[in-house]
Amino acid sequence: ALSFGFYSATCPAAELIVKNAVRSASSEDPTVPGKLLRLMFHDCFVEGCDASILLQGNETERTDPANKSVGGFEAIDSAKRTLEFFCPGIVSCADVVVLAARDAVEFAGGPSVEVPTGRRDGRISAATNVRPNIVDTSFSVDQMMSLFSSKGLSADDLVILSGAHTMGTAHCSAFSDRFRKGPNGQMTLIDASLDVTYANELMQRCFAGAASTVVVDNDPATANVFDNQYYKNILSHKGLFQSDSVLISDGRTRAHVERFAKDQIGFFENWGQSFLKLSSVGVKSGDEGEIRLSCSTNNV
Ligand code: HEM
Numbered sequence: 001a002l003s004f005g006f007y008s009a010t011c012p013a014a015e016l017i018v019k020n021a022v023r024s025a026s027s028e029d030p031t032v033p034g035k036l037l038r039l040m041f042h043d044c045f046v047e048g049c050d051a052s053i054l055l056q057g058n059e060t061e062r063t064d065p066a067n068k069s070v071g072g073f074e075a076i077d078s079a080k081r082t083l084e085f086f087c088p089g090i091v092s093c094a095d096v097v098v099l100a101a102r103d104a105v106e107f108a109g110g111p112s113v114e115v116p117t118g119r120r121d122g123r124i125s126a127a128t129n130v131r132p133n134i135v136d137t138s139f140s141v142d143q144m145m146s147l148f149s150s151k152g153l154s155a156d157d158l159v160i161l162s163g164a165h166t167m168g169t170a171h172c173s174a175f176s177d178r179f180r181k182g183p184n185g186q187m188t189l190i191d192a193s194l195d196v197t198y199a200n201e202l203m204q205r206c207f208a209g210a211a212s213t214v215v216v217d218n219d220p221a222t223a224n225v226f227d228n229q230y231y232k233n234i235l236s237h238k239g240l241f242q243s244d245s246v247l248i249s250d251g252r253t254r255a256h257v258e259r260f261a262k263d264q265i266g267f268f269e270n271w272g273q274s275f276l277k278l279s280s281v282g283v284k285s286g287d288e289g290e291i292r293l294s295c296s297t298n299n300v
Pocket residue numbers: 031033034035037038041069071135136137138144161162164165167168169170171172174218241243
């Protein structure tokens with residue numbers, strides 16, 4: 001089982017070392033916090049929060065198209081390097097991923113959440129595990145709820161954790177299903193649930209010849225701030241992904257969206273609880289797994 005301050009005797013500076021690494025990476029590059037938060041989500045949903053997403057090699061999770069735009073690896077590696085210097089072989093990469101996401105939210109102005117530690121690193125990372133476990137933007141509320149429920153997360157958790165889209169960016173391909181491309185490349189809006197002015201801005205950024213590296217802010221209003229703006233956006237039909245917009249068309253989720261749009265403190269409190277649940281999905285502890293020496297490879 002996990003516990004608060006798991007490293008207090010073996011590596012008392014562990015959490016501080018991660019926080020410093022996140023702070024310095026994020027102040028150099030404001031896209032880092034969003035990347036770290038998504039990295040954790042994609043780790044925890046596949047094989048549990050076990051750093052399986054960090055393993056490199058043929059056919060690992062990282063090679064799956066759904067993980068193509070996942071980032072934040074350098075910040076994790078930098079934290080791990082310092083940890084290995086001060087407390088070699090003690091702190092798991094799985095804990096670093098969770099702590100870094102926690103710190104990223106705090107760095108961006110969100111709530112600070114106390115998280116238990118003691119996760120062990122997994123030895124399995126298979127690209128084929130990614131698709132069945134990661135939500136696609138085309139999912140209905142039902143489909144999202146059933147995937148979340150298979151991880152022990154409720155409909156409330158779905159709405160609350162989706163609030164993560166209050167920061168970070170997305171590639172044009174992530175929402176191009178809301179538009180149709182004409183024969184000469186011009187785009188038309190086909191998704192009537194999207195605000196027309198907002199849709200026009202998106203089309204301008206993601207014009208037909210736009211580079212595949214072009215990104216759009218998930219939250220057009222407060223892009224780098226962790227706040228409750230996400231819920232206001234979807235209520236005003238400015239949810240970037242179809243999977244964001246559908247949260248207001250379903251009675252089971254809409255009430256929460258309305259509440260959090262008006263109540264940032266309530267959102268922050270609930271975020272803490274849902275984040276804790278996410279951070280304990282499928283964790284390995286005790287003598288399961290291992291403590292990797294390098295986050296990108298299993299120990300030999
Ligand atoms: C519920 C269904 C969800 C769907 C369908 C979804 C889908 C996506 C997609 C398509 C992107 C854009 C990736 C890109 O093109 O670069 C994205 C970005 C992001 N997602 Fe989600 N997501 C979901 C839930 C979550 C959750 C639960 C979290 C975290 C708790 C999260 C955190 C993020 C963050 C922070 C970004 C920005 C990443 C960056 O800036 O690089 N998402 N999401």
